[in-house]
Amino acid sequence: MIYPFAFILTIGILILVHEYGHYRVAVACGVKVDRFSLGFGKVIWRRQPTPGGTEFVISALPLGGYVRWIDDREGGVLPSEENQTFKSKPLAQRAAIVAAGPMSNLLLAVLLYSAANWLGIEEPKALLSTPAPGSIAERAGVRAGEMVRAASRDGNDWHDVRSTSDLAWDLAQAVSRGESLYLMVANENGRGERSVTLALDQLPSKELDTAVMRSIGLGGPFSEPIFGKPGPGGPGAKAGLLAGDRVLSVNGRIVSDAAGVLNLIRASGAQGEPSPMVLRLERGGQTMELTVQPAVRKDGEQRVGYIDVPIGKPGPKVFVQYGFLEGLSHGLTRTWEMSTLTLKLLGKMLIFQASLKNLSGPLTIAEYAGQSMQMGLTFFLSFMAIVSVSLGVLNLLPLPVLDGGHLMYYLFEAVTGRPLSEQWLGRLQRAGLVLVLLMMSLALYNDVARHLGLH
Secondary structure, eight states: OHHHHHHHHHHHHHHHHHHHHHHHHHHHTTOOEEEEEEEEEEEEEEEOSSTTSOEEEEEEEEEEEEEEEGGGOTTOOOGGGGGGSSTTSOHHHHHHHHHHHHHHHHHHHHHHHHHHHHHOEEEEOOBOOOOOTTSHHHHHTOOTTOEEEEEESSSSSEEEOOSHHHHHHHHHHHHHHTOOEEEEEEOTTSOSOEEEEEOGGGOSOSSOOHHHHHHHOOOSSOEEEEEOOOOTTSHHHHHTOOTTOEEEEETTEEOOSHHHHHHHHHHTTSSSSOOOEEEEEEETTEEEEEEEOOEEEEETTEEEEEOSOOEEEEOOEEEEOOOHHHHHHHHHHHHHHHHHHHHHHHHHHHTTSSOGGGOOOHHHHHHHHHHHHHHOHHHHHHHHHHHHHHHHHHHTSSOTTSHHHHHHHHHHHHHHSSOOOHHHHHHHHHHHHHHHHHHHHHHHHHHHHHHTTOO
């Protein structure tokens, strides 16, 4: 039940803030609001504080909302209310009312990111795992167990990296810009500091997908090379591996983390039938050797070896928390960067440089909302901030039906000195409705395809 609850709570808050932005600025501009609705369809709750005032309602379908001016009232507008209609207001005020919705979502994102920064969160330290063979990280000289202390776009202006989340964000930014990323690394004790350069500008794509991450080669955060419970009947179980076994070496090659073990196991299936692998283990304080015969499976277009045993014990963590001004500053920065990333991704999808599979719908939002809520308040606030940014940016797109489309109408009016004709307005609204429905259908298809394992 937590997934539907988290979804309704997330969408409800974001829509409430969006519509309240429209409502608050409209009232400030002297527009009389007939109804403020959270949701569509059948009204399940209503309240009208004053006779003839705004009616506040909650409707059955929680996937949207609306603010209705008296312009759209079925009985028409009373002569005494003519100066309170939306259409009677100056162009600047109408534009401000329309822009207030998406801008409220962006402001909410700043507050949510800031609140997450103020609360703080325990995250994995930015300790690097063994880079994948032939990857950018390996060519840069990255070593397993090194800690990333700072990052830079140019090698001169550095900023602190406090956790793996900071590092992941810097990677995403650098990939989207097509730039190299400079890292200041040291051992876990902070000694032996040196600079490495990840040549991300050499990547064939600016989309941070699985293939690009594999080319970069950093993988997940550092984790100890300790096996979990082997799968029944799998190669690991047949070889006698047990949960808790620590890997010391593979075929005589010393390994320092889980990624190093996984790289060697996967590489064993690249050419035909894998050869048996000799694992030197530590079990219960004793050192021993076991021989395991990896099996082979397909991973995309590659053949990889596997032994059907999870590996990796989480490494050390750090509590990341910011003060008031620093947290607010990071909230502003993260909202801006997330907005530009969203716009860039949408632009790439428009010219087919990024996959349309990136569009997500209500099922994916519900899934991540439930997962983030289970992980804790800070994660949930950060998730809501991401969705709030997406909602704000999407509504500012110059598509008819959306707020950005209406702002384009007002731009036309400002340039020509006359409003768009009713005939053209109707055509554009119908075209915009079709486009929005197509986007929603594609997003829902992507959701279903992901759940069925088709993506």
